[in-house]
Amino acid sequence: MKKITYSFSQSEVDCYVEAAFKDLDQVVDREKTILITDENVFVAHKPKFKKWNVITLKAGEEYKVQATVDAVIKQLIAFEADRKTVLVGVGGGVVTDLTGYIASVYMRGIKFGFVPTSLLAMVDASIGGKNGIDVGAFKNMVGVIRQPSFLFYDLNLLKTLPDEEWSNGFAEIIKHACILDAETFQLLEQHNIAKVKRNKDLLAEIVLKNIKLKVEVVQNDEFESGDRKLLNFGHTLGHALETQYELTHGQAVSLGMIFACWLSEKLLGFSEAGRVEQVLVNYGLPTRTHFQVMRVFKILKMDKKRVDAGMSYILLENIGKGIINQIPVDDLKQHLAGFNKINKG
Numbered sequence: 001m002k003k004i005t006y007s008f009s010q011s012e013v014d015c016y017v018e019a020a021f022k023d024l025d026q027v028v029d030r031e032k033t034i035l036i037t038d039e040n041v042f043v044a045h046k047p048k049f050k051k052w053n054v055i056t057l058k059a060g061e062e063y064k065v066q067a068t069v070d071a072v073i074k075q076l077i078a079f080e081a082d083r084k085t086v087l088v089g090v091g092g093g094v095v096t097d098l099t100g101y102i103a104s105v106y107m108r109g110i111k112f113g114f115v116p117t118s119l120l121a122m123v124d125a126s127i128g129g130k131n132g133i134d135v136g137a138f139k140n141m142v143g144v145i146r147q148p149s150f151l152f153y154d155l156n157l158l159k160t161l162p163d164e165e166w167s168n169g170f171a172e173i174i175k176h177a178c179i180l181d182a183e184t185f186q187l188l189e190q191h192n193i194a195k196v197k198r199n200k201d202l203l204a205e206i207v208l209k210n211i212k213l214k215v216e217v218v219q220n221d222e223f224e225s226g227d228r229k230l231l232n233f234g235h236t237l238g239h240a241l242e243t244q245y246e247l248t249h250g251q252a253v254s255l256g257m258i259f260a261c262w263l264s265e266k267l268l269g270f271s272e273a274g275r276v277e278q279v280l281v282n283y284g285l286p287t288r289t290h291f292q293v294m295r296v297f298k299i300l301k302m303d304k305k306r307v308d309a310g311m312s313y314i315l316l317e318n319i320g321k322g323i324i325n326q327i328p329v330d331d332l333k334q335h336l337a338g339f340n341k342i343n344k345g
Helices: 021-026 039-044 066-078 093-108 119-125 155-160 163-180 182-189 193-198 200-220 227-232 235-244 249-268 273-282 293-300 329-342
Strands: 002-007 012-017 033-038 053-057 086-091 111-116 130-135 138-145 150-152 310-318 321-328
Touching: 002 200, 012 200, 033 039, 033 093, 039 053, 053 066, 066 093, 066 130, 086 093, 093 111, 093 119, 093 130, 093 138, 111 119, 119 163, 119 200, 138 235, 155 200, 163 182, 163 193, 163 200, 163 227, 163 249, 163 273, 163 310, 163 321, 182 200, 182 273, 193 200, 200 227, 227 235, 227 310, 227 321, 235 249, 235 293, 235 310, 249 273, 249 310, 249 321, 249 329, 293 329, 310 329, 321 329
Parallel strands: 012 150, 033 053, 033 086, 086 111, 111 150
Antiparallel strands: 002 012, 130 138, 310 321
């Protein structure tokens, strides 16, 4: 187990790589720790939870709501959790989002850490300190930015991951490469999802690259006043599609990236949309869709990145170089309609 410590504006985060779940008690005191997980993770890894205090949640994005927060807080009170208690989220992005948010509001803030069990959580959701819940159709509308005390990476936990969840994670990996690192994009082009799943060393390399990429962005702009907005590439339309249609997060973000590439061609002369589309296909992600423009636009226009009548939309100048582009909301509606006509699934 190796430890890398990352410094942020108000705290440090210890990142344990090449770790094994059985060694978690070297990082936290079992007696003062409560693990929060969901039913799917608990069933898949039941022996690992023995001798730990555990709160098990229902699985799924639909449970990332205030009612779940209230229920967990009641259980924390029953556990007699105090300000020395440490919460550890063991699961995917829903579990880490909820755990970080609950830890930030319980007794006005207690320590927490994450053991991500999905590829999506390992490369994105667990990193950066964004913790929150959904309100109706609006994703992550309520939350805080507060860094965990530690991140604990056991790649063996991915062995039980369904194929769909591998693709979910690669959507965020491809996103990071598109906006930040042409070299990583080329590495992804040279392989596909099946090859990476078979090659643990390659998988570890890709995960570590993505941890570093996201950490560097967050260190430079922890509270999203500038370049951290780049991490929203594919997410503005993606979140709207995800809440309105039966799509996973990765599928929705993939479609959002295709729209952003199309818009980048239209507004910036970006010429490599075909390369992005092919990589998405190679990692099991969709690139064609058809949606009701007004239904999606109603959600999209309330996105947190909106300022007055404009939206901070993330586009590509080149692969590896994302930029923040202000687009009038009314213009964005017209662009959505144009894209929808030519991108039918």
